[in-house]
Amino acid sequence: MRTPFISLALLLLFCSLPVMADISITTALPPPPPTTETFEQLAADMKSADYAAREAAAYQLSVMDDSRVPPLLLAALDDSSSKVLWLAIYGLGRTGYKPATTKLLGLLSNSESDVRSIACIALGQIGDKQSTQALLGMLDDESVTVRADAARALGLMGDPNAAADMTRAMDKNEPLVRVNLAQALGDIGSPTCLPGLLKALKDPIAEVRRKAALGLGLVGNDSVAPNLIRAFDDRDEDVRINAVASIIKIGTDRTVSELAKAVHDPTENIHDLAVLALEKINSPAAQKVLQGVRFR
Numbered sequence: 001m002r003t004p005f006i007s008l009a010l011l012l013l014f015c016s017l018p019v020m021a022d023i024s025i026t027t028a029l030p031p032p033p034p035t036t037e038t039f040e041q042l043a044a045d046m047k048s049a050d051y052a053a054r055e056a057a058a059y060q061l062s063v064m065d066d067s068r069v070p071p072l073l074l075a076a077l078d079d080s081s082s083k084v085l086w087l088a089i090y091g092l093g094r095t096g097y098k099p100a101t102t103k104l105l106g107l108l109s110n111s112e113s114d115v116r117s118i119a120c121i122a123l124g125q126i127g128d129k130q131s132t133q134a135l136l137g138m139l140d141d142e143s144v145t146v147r148a149d150a151a152r153a154l155g156l157m158g159d160p161n162a163a164a165d166m167t168r169a170m171d172k173n174e175p176l177v178r179v180n181l182a183q184a185l186g187d188i189g190s191p192t193c194l195p196g197l198l199k200a201l202k203d204p205i206a207e208v209r210r211k212a213a214l215g216l217g218l219v220g221n222d223s224v225a226p227n228l229i230r231a232f233d234d235r236d237e238d239v240r241i242n243a244v245a246s247i248i249k250i251g252t253d254r255t256v257s258e259l260a261k262a263v264h265d266p267t268e269n270i271h272d273l274a275v276l277a278l279e280k281i282n283s284p285a286a287q288k289v290l291q292g293v294r295f296r
Contacts, residue, residue, distance in 0.1 A: 029090065032059040039064075043072055051081045058084045062091030070097035077103050086118055093122025101128045108134055113143040120146065124153025132159045139169040139177070147177045155184025160192045167196030175205045182208050186215020193219055198227055206236040213239050217246025225250065225258040232262070232273040244273050244280075251281045260289040 037045070037060070045057035058076060061069050069091065076088035077100070089107065092100040100122070107119040120138055123131040135157065138150035151169075154162050166185060170178050182200040185193040197219065200212035213231055216224045228250075231243035247255055259281075262274035275293060278286040 029059075029063055032056075032063060035060055039066060039068060043068075046072055046076060051084070054079060055081055055083045055087070058087040058091075062087040062094070064091075065095075070095050070100070073097070074100050074103065077107070082112060082115065085115060089115070089118045089122050093118070093125040096126050098126055098128055101126055101131060105131060105134050108138060113141075113146050116141065116143070116146045117149040120149045120153040124156035127157055129157065129159055132157055132162050136162055136165045136169075139166070139173070144174050144176060147173060148180045151177055151180035151184050155180075155187035158188050160188055160190035163188060163190060163192040163196055166193075167199060170196060170199055170203075175208065178203060178205065178208045179211055182211035182215060186211060186218045189215075189218045189220075191219060191221055194221060194224065198224065201227060201231060206239060209234060209236065209239045210242050213242035213246055217242075217249040220250055222250050222252040222254040225255045229258055229262045229270060229274065233267050233269040240269065240273065244277050247277050248280045251283065253283070253285050256281060256283060256285040256289060259286070263289065263293050 035042075037057075042057045042060055045053045046061070048054055048057075054076075058073075058079075061072060073088040073091045074097065076084055077092075079085050079088065085107075089104065092104065104119050104123050104126070108116055108123075110116050110119070116138070120135060123135060132154070135150050135154050139147050141147050141150065151166070154166060163185060166181050170181055173181070178200065182197065182203075185196045185200070193215065197212045197215045200208050201216070203209050203212070209231070213228065216228060225247060228243045228247045232240055234240050234243070247259070256278065259274045259278050262270050263278070265271050265274070275290070278290050278293075
């Protein structure tokens with residue numbers, strides 16, 4: 001038997017790991033400088049006329065785990081300092097403070113793109129479904145960064161009813177946005193996401209196809225087995241690895257039936273990876289197929 005073109009050790013290591021959605025969608029802020037101020041002192045600083053004092057206090061509060069903090073940050077959404085505003089939005093999203101939803105929706109029309117971006121992220125983290133339509137609208141924002149963050153936020157929101165609009169948005173967006181849309185559709189993990197993920201699996205950008213191949217495994221519908229098997233011959237190695245991981249994750253008898261056809265495929269990549277997938281699935285049906293396989 002020839003050595004498969006993907007390292008077997010790499011493949012088996014990959015497939016042994018749980019496929020997890022990237023739910024930490026913002027880079028965590030660096031820890032603020034140490035402070036001796038109490039919560040009460042920080043709360044007082046948030047009302048200071050000195051914007052630097054308010055910014056320093058907002059920084060501390062935005063990463064503080066204290067149930068008294070979110071109402072303070074909600075009030076700070078009206079602050080004149082853009083830095084205080086950004087930190088307040090960050091902290092509200094981090095804590096998932098649902099009462100902030102209405103004011104955060106209003107900030108989606110802010111003139112500053114970084115404010116619109118962090119507001120999208122916060123709304124996704126809070127997860128109130130009333131935000132879904134507004135986030136879908138942000139997929140048409142003039143800023144590619146805002147559109148990309150809206151896509152990621154929709155993945156956190158997890159609303160399967162958003163899938164059709166997210167799929168349509170793939171036709172008119174830059175690669176970064178399409179990558180995030182494919183990731184988000186996999187995060188949602190609903191059968192409604194299959195059309196978008198199958199579209200993404202044919203994208204010219206490899207990273208979009210990588211996300212799609214993993215996302216199809218998260219949805220777990222065995223009707224996509226033929227599509228994943230075709231991806232075994234993708235020109236990008238990571239797409240191939242992800243496709244194998246997903247077909248193993250699905251692992252139904254219907255999937256095994258499709259792999260049974262693939263082991264006789266004249267395309268070397270498809271043949272080899274079909275055999276590896278069957279070995280990893282290792283069900284009685286898979287073992288029966290493998291018994292009849294002749295390696296080249």
